[in-house]
Amino acid sequence: MLFHVRMDVHLPRDLPAGERDAILAREKAYSQELQRSGEWRHIWRIAGAYANVSIFDVADNARLHEILSGLPLFPFMTIAVMPLLRHPSAIRDDDT
Template sequence: MLFMVEMDVNIPLGFDPEEAAQLKAAEKARFQELQQAGTWRHIWRVVGQYANVSIFDVPSNTELHDILMSLPLYPFMTMHVTALCRHPSSLHDDDR
């Protein structure tokens, strides 16, 4: 199942900079792990914001929920999730 996840990150201004840097490094490592597994298929930055739009390929809603909750920056994120399905006019066979 494909899902579009819009993530906005809001780390409080007074948050410890060293702890924020550690969380960002852990987030990057987790992202790369999920990307290598084919779970986090795409990610795009939103210009001018600390935000992204991502495409996840997971077998269930529950698995997506668990993945999102496992992200180190999850406590600082606002997310909007949209389930996607293949458009019949798509030329790409991997749009499942």
């Protein structure tokens, strides 16, 4: 199943720099592992915001929830999820 996910990050200003850096390093490693596996298909930054739009290709809602709640930045995020379906006018076979 494909999902469009917007993630807005809201790190506390008083978060110690060392703790912030450790969380960000874990986040990067975790997300890149999921990208290599193919479950996190695309990620784009949103200009002017500490946010991204991502496309996930996962087995079901439960797997998406598991991935998102496992993000080290999850406690600091506002997340919006939209399930996606193939459009009948789509011409690419590899976007399912």
